[in-house]
Amino acid sequence: MAATKTTLDVNRKRPLAGQTAVVTGAGRGIGRAVAIRFAAAGAAVVCAARTRDQIERTVESIRRAGGKGIAVVTDVRDEQAVEALGNRSVEAFGTLNIAVLNAGANPPHASVEAVPLAVWRETVDTDLTGVFLGIRAAVPHLRAAGGGKIIVMGSGAWRRAPEGLAPHAATKAAISALVRASGVTIGA
Numbered sequence: 001m002a003a004t005k006t007t008l009d010v011n012r013k014r015p016l017a018g019q020t021a022v023v024t025g026a027g028r029g030i031g032r033a034v035a036i037r038f039a040a041a042g043a044a045v046v047c048a049a050r051t052r053d054q055i056e057r058t059v060e061s062i063r064r065a066g067g068k069g070i071a072v073v074t075d076v077r078d079e080q081a082v083e084a085l086g087n088r089s090v091e092a093f094g095t096l097n098i099a100v101l102n103a104g105a106n107p108p109h110a111s112v113e114a115v116p117l118a119v120w121r122e123t124v125d126t127d128l129t130g131v132f133l134g135i136r137a138a139v140p141h142l143r144a145a146g147g148g149k150i151i152v153m154g155s156g157a158w159r160r161a162p163e164g165l166a167p168h169a170a171t172k173a174a175i176s177a178l179v180r181a182s183g184v185t186i187g188a
Contacts, residue, residue, distance in 0.1 A: 014042030020093040022046045022085060024076050024134060025103035027054025030153065034100055039067030044093040048074040048085050049103065068093070076103045076130030086137045090144075097148040099138035101131045104153065105171075109164035120167050127171035132178060139184055152179050 025031035026047035039062040047055040055071040062069035089096045105126040142148035155172040
C-alpha cells in the first residue's frame with residue numbers, strides 16, 4: 001500500500017512526467033512562467049522565441065530546478081521555422097504532447113488611424129498566423145504521439161475591444177474564431 005501511495009504522490013506532483021511541451025514566446029512573461037511550471041510538473045520543455053538570450057535564461061531556470069528543457073530560436077511568422085520547431089522537439093525528447101501557442105506581438109496603444117501598416121501586419125503575422133502555423137505544425141506530431149493538447153493564449157480584449165488596441169483586439173478575435181473553426185481532433 002505504501003508503494004502505491006508514493007507512486008500516486010509522485011504522479012500528483014509531476015503530472016506531466018514523460019511528456020514534451022513546446023511553448024512559444026517562452027522568453028518572458030506568461031510564456032516563461034508556463035514553461036517553468038510545465039517543467040516543474042515533469043514535462044521536458046522546448047522553449048521557443050525569437051530572442052535567444054531570453055529563452056536560454058528560461059531553460060537555465062528550468063535546469064537549475066532539475067527540469068529538462070532546450071531553447072530553439074523560432075520566429076512563429078516563419079512557416080519553415082515553426083515546422084522545424086516541432087521536428088526539433090521530437091528529435092530532442094522523442095515526442096511532442098503539448099503545444100502552447102503563446103507568442104504574441106505587443107503593439108503600442110494607438111487609434112486606428114495612427115497605427116502604421118507595418119505594426120498591423122506584424123501583429124497579425126505574429127498573433128494570428130503564428131497560431132495557424134503552430135496548430136498546423138503540431139497536429140501531426142500530436143497524432144503520432146497518440147494524442148495531446150494545443151493550448152492557445154487568448155485575451156478578453158477581443159470582446160471588450162478597448163480603444164487604442166485595435167491590432168491586438170482584432171487578432172485575438174480572429175484567433176478565437178480560428179480555434180473554433182479548426183475542427184482539430186487529436187487522439188481518441
